[in-house]
Amino acid sequence: MSVTVRVPAKVNVQLAVGAARPDGFHDLANVFLAVGLYDEVTVTPAESLRITCSGPDAAQVPLDASNLAARAATALAALHGIAPDVHIHIDKDIPVAGGMAGGSADGAGALLACDALWGTGASRDELLGLCAELGSDVPFSLVGGAALGTGRGERLSPVEVGGAFHWVFAVADGGLSTPAVYREFDRLTAGTRVPGPVASDALLDALRTGDAKALAGALSNDLQAPALSLRPSLADTLAAGTEAGALAALVSGSGPTTAFLAEDAAAAREVAAALTASGTCRTARTAASPAPGATVL
Numbered sequence: 615m616s617v618t619v620r621v622p623a624k625v626n627v628q629l630a631v632g633a634a635r636p637d638g639f640h641d642l643a644n645v646f647l648a649v650g651l652y653d654e655v656t657v658t659p660a661e662s663l664r665i666t667c668s669g670p671d672a673a674q675v676p677l678d679a680s681n682l683a684a685r686a687a688t689a690l691a692a693l694h695g696i697a698p699d700v701h702i703h704i705d706k707d708i709p710v711a712g713g714m715a716g717g718s719a720d721g722a723g724a725l726l727a728c729d730a731l732w733g734t735g736a737s738r739d740e741l742l743g744l745c746a747e748l749g750s751d752v753p754f755s756l757v758g759g760a761a762l763g764t765g766r767g768e769r770l771s772p773v774e775v776g777g778a779f780h781w782v783f784a785v786a787d788g789g790l791s792t793p794a795v796y797r798e799f800d801r802l803t804a805g806t807r808v809p810g811p812v813a814s815d816a817l818l819d820a821l822r823t824g825d826a827k828a829l830a831g832a833l834s835n836d837l838q839a840p841a842l843s844l845r846p847s848l849a850d851t852l853a854a855g856t857e858a859g860a861l862a863a864l865v866s867g868s869g870p871t872t873a874f875l876a877e878d879a880a881a882a883r884e885v886a887a888a889l890t891a892s893g894t895c896r897t898a899r900t901a902a903s904p905a906p907g908a909t910v911l
């Protein structure tokens with residue numbers, strides 16, 4: 615018997631970053647939008663915990679105890695006093711270390727899949743608590759849709775979305791380390807007063823009304839400058855997508871994936887083709903949002 619869970623990637627339509635806290639994390643106003651690019655996590659009873667991964671980026675995924683899916687299974691098993699003896703297979707379609715929360719997706723997916731396989735019957739709050747221990751982005755991967763994350767991003771409140779948005783994601787060669795991008799944010803803002811992060815009303819209105827042009831004008835990411843500082847070539851990718859007719863271009867989370875908002879699905883396909891032809895990225899993918907959170911198939 616196996617259980618498979620499908621989990622979406624995310625884009626941050628607003629990522630407002632406050633000053634570093636004493637614990638090293640940053641307070642955020644993090645508006646997450648789940649997008650229709652998915653990993654699938656399958657769990658099957660086994661003699662001991664084991665991880666495998668398939669997909670174009672599989673070679674970059676750690677297959678040891680540091681894998682977020684392994685950590686999720688171990689944490690749920692420990693809570694219920696059982697052994698995490700399970701084979702976890704990750705069919706990975708979300709770019710690795712790309713600022714699209716692929717590892718977080720696998721953590722949330724493994725948690726939900728193991729809960730179903732073992733019949734542990736964890737409540738939603740229990741699962742969300744375990745997710746928050748695994749990483750700041752993991753609760754959102756479980757929930758999906760759209761949400762505002764405060765604290766370090768783990769405290770979620772729902773955000774209303776009134777229509778579909780169409781995106782293009784330009785996948786870069788190689789990843790960027792999330793802690794390194796936050797450190798670069800600290801370096802670039804050193805000596806300045808970093809305001810407390812606040813969600814943008816204009817952005818929340820644009821999401822609620824499903825207005826792509828208004829959303830394009832309200833997108834923002836405080837990690838874009840540090841990501842560009844660490845990877846200056848991303849400016850060429852952003853420019854190529856804008857020239858190809860995207861309504862807006864921004865770095866996805868900590869990058870280096872770049873995200874382009876398009877007017878509709880046909881425009882998204884055109885922007886993706888132009889980005890691929892531009893030679894400024896490894897590949898370009900289209901996806902619609904919002905997408906549902908972790909779902910047992």
Ligand SMILES: C[C@@](CO)(OP(=O)(O)O)[C@H](O)COP(=O)(O)OP(=O)(O)OC[C@H]1O[C@@H](n2ccc(N)nc2=O)[C@H](O)[C@@H]1O
Pocket residue numbers: 626629638639640641642644712713714715716718748749750751752765766767792793796837866867868869
């Ligand atoms: C930047 C964001 C935007 O959604 O995601 P990515 O774009 O990388 O996917 C998140 O804040 C990443 O969340 P996640 O990847 O879960 O981070 P965690 O595992 O909790 O933390 C990894 C490291 O990132 C830094 N970190 C993370 C969250 C936060 N609010 N402040 C931080 O400073 C810390 O250095 C921390 O040690």
Ligand SMILES: Nc1ncnc2c1ncn2[C@@H]1O[C@H](COP(=O)(O)OP(=O)(O)O)[C@@H](O)[C@H]1O
Pocket residue numbers: 674675676680681682683704709710711712713714715716717718720721789790792868869
């Ligand atoms: N299941 C997983 N899938 C991908 N990366 C993982 C996973 N588990 C742990 N990692 C580690 O997390 C790092 C960040 O990966 P990922 O979550 O894909 O990117 P991001 O944090 O930029 O959204 C990777 O470099 C990898 O070492």
